[in-house]
Amino acid sequence: MADISFIRQIRHGWFTADFWLCTILMFLVEFGCAVLGAPSPRLLEIVVCREYYDENGGSLTQRDCKIQEVQMRLGLMLTVLSTCSIFAATLMQIPMGLLADKRGMKVALVLNIISTILYWGWLPLVAVFIHLPTWTLYIAPVFIFIGGGPWASGALIFAAINQRITASQRTPAFSIMEAISGIADLIGPALGTLTMENHISIPFLVATLSFALMFVPTILLQHDPLQLSIEIDDIDSEAEVSRPGDSEEQPLLRSISADSNDSERPFIRSTMAIYGITFGSFFLISLARDSNNFLIPWISWRFNESMARAGLIFSLRAIVSSFVFFVLLPTASSFISRGLKYGSFTRDLIISSSSTLLLCAGAISIAVSSNLSTLVVGFCIMTLGSGATVSLRAFLASKVDRSLSGRLFAATSTTSTIGSLIGMPLMGALYSISISEETVDISLPFAMAAAAYFLVSCVIGSLHLTV
Template identity: 25%
Template sequence: MMGGDEPHRRDSDEITITETAPLLTNERPSWPSHRQRLSITSITSVHVPKIHNGRTIVNLLCIIILISSSSTGLIGIPETRLLEDAACRQYYGLDGSISGPIDEKDCKGDAIQNKVAFTLAIQSSADAAAGFLAAFPWGLAADRIGRKPVVALALAGSLLGIVWAMTVVYFHNVFPVELIWLGSLGNFLGGGSAVIAGIVLSMIADSTTEEERAIAFMRVHVASLCGNLGAPALSSVLMARAGPWPPIWIAFAVIALSGIAFLFVPETLKHQPGQEHGHEPEIVEDEEEETTDLTSRVSHVVTQFKESLSMFKSTSLVLLLITCLGSPPVLYATLQFMAQFLSKRYGIELYKTGYIQSTYGAAQVVQALIILPWVTRYVMKSTTPKRIRAPDEHHRDLSLARWSYTLLAVGIFIVGLAPTLPGFVFGLMLMALGSGFNSLTRSLMSLYVDPEHRSRLFSLVAMAEVVGSVYAQPFLAALFALGMKLGGGWIGLPYFGLSILISAVATLLLFVKVPKEARNSAPTHENGCDEE
């Protein structure tokens, strides 16, 4: 059995469907055979031989991810506007006295914006914490009862959370807006987006070959990116014509449609043959394992987690792991928080901010699909000037990671400093050029551990990013409140602080060194890297 499993124990879970998905890797990934992982993105990992048409499954999943991720882009700006209106009414004591929405210009006071920022920040942190706690048990359930039922429950839980939040906002004259935080409890049903991400990765890994897998992950990543940062433009159009509620109802329909579409994706887990007996389906093995005490299994995973910490013998690997704490604030700074910041600083209506978000999303797609692949090939060519030519792909990734963080830090600083909207957009474009930072650092991480330990490594990476998600939006909200209090150009303080954080991360990369083993083996992997 061990010999049969060995080819599958690689680093596929280093690739996610979010902005942090690695586009460069020196190993073609496949899904690990370990079935229990203390992870957000790999908790549902289980090897299934390819039975269905892999291309069809990947295409279906790309469509589903594009649809489901667009719900976030559709609902973000309308939710901010409704919450702002509710906080505005409560601040002026106008609940029940005015039927229509209050003029948005009257809601830009510092006290109101502080309340909106912190309400959304705590909601974001609660969502991340609830998803983290629920991911492990629902990940186990996905391995036992199938992926599709768990995805359906996760989508239903997300839908319930949104319904609750919008109910609180609609009845703001009855409930304090802070009650929207209870909507995070919906993530306990199905595990939320964290479990959905892991299941989608598992199904792609089940249905594709090693040669196809890297491209499939990148396609899903781009689909997620287009949904998250492309939908705000549609939301803006709808808000301009019909107000904030229609985009929210469409988001409800989009989530429901995603669940229905998932019914057409084959359940790969049902086609999973066992490998211990050679002929018994592993689903039978699952039935036998149901008699195993849950406490023993949890204890086993905790033991694996402790053993995983022993991988961090390399200082460079520890530094790379620390960089993961800086990626969630960058993500949040370009989503819902950016809409509120743009509206407050430049005096534009919230619905118009969606066009700016979609422009940034389009720039990221261009960077991921055109600019970064071109640069990675160019710096490896023999005709490239020696001053910028990389000796091998590993040093290339390290150099590009340093430059990406530098561009990101400069772009974020310009975003905070820009007194006009064109200057803000210019800063966003620089940020887009550096948006491959997380993919590059993850590619580098895989060099410091053996292939059979990479699943555990990226499980810890996922946990570090969850920690970053918990503090990210409160960090931005606190600096936003302080910046408004100081007045003037200090309103850009959230982005100044984020720029300092990213600069510190970039400094850490100066102390990262490519391991000798990777340097010695780099020439033998160069062709494979170029192909990916």
């Protein structure tokens, strides 16, 4: 039986010990990965460059590594390694979700942490400490099969949070989690760039320490969250403010043992429509967001700016994102729930639809911008809509039984990964067309992104009609 004082704490607020432990977990994994953003390709470049000069003779300096032959080898290694890693992570997300639901979140998180440490630790081990042959770097994706690597971490942490909060708390709680990720992405790259100047192994040691510290909050997480969630549901049914007839408290996906009969067929059709639309939205949003990978090259090409100056726009994104996740989303969620008296079902749909419209408007502004000021304004508008996936996760979580949280968030993460795998080559092809003389006045990747965001906004608006 869960501790009554803990239940009361949840009833009157969601800043509980478990929430902060999950927040720390999110920060540590995002920080560790962000630290390695620049050092990891540089480490691979060192390995490829060293092998090239071992084969062909000659001196080895950082400048020598920029020759075409070395960069072609590096590009091939990055492509193969990243593709194999993402493919392995995609295969492991659902099994990790199943493991979290069946054996407990702690078991899944421990395996995930071990997998992440081994994956990132293998690269410096091969390149710096042991000097193994270059082909041994391709062993790294094998470690992802232990626990999903860093790609599965976010899904597991969101699932752990979902098991410990009520429906009305999901959107603000998920918003805080995303904000923490943004802070890690702001601090990590700078630290990684600074520390790699002394020795390439230092940022890897910092990242490994960050991943290892994840064991502490994982061990401290409360046991038996599913039993606790039953009591939370009872409390939530009393405390949740919703309109008559609101179906948000009835999970569409229940336990596997639930009976089915002919009278449930319309219900099942409605369920499949909701899942199809929601997961399709995750796919399209992930695909559209790959256009951001070509923003800096586009600014440099279109407005004759250096890559370094163009990169400053991502610092602006970190500032706006912090405002969105720390202030705007929690305030909007509270106003819609308490001020307008809408239930969490309608609240999450309103926020999701509004956010995707902001994404669409921002993408259009970027695509057709004739000067840098217009582009920056469009980028800020688009960043204001970055809470779309937060409210979508909250909506979907309210329609799925808590005992299936691991599988749910693993499925959403897998869907997003697949969208990114398709989006990258698509946006790359559109960017190549954009920089031709005929279409230089418009950024086709962001035009495509705007179309995808608009489609998502329309289909999300139709969700309320399916239930």
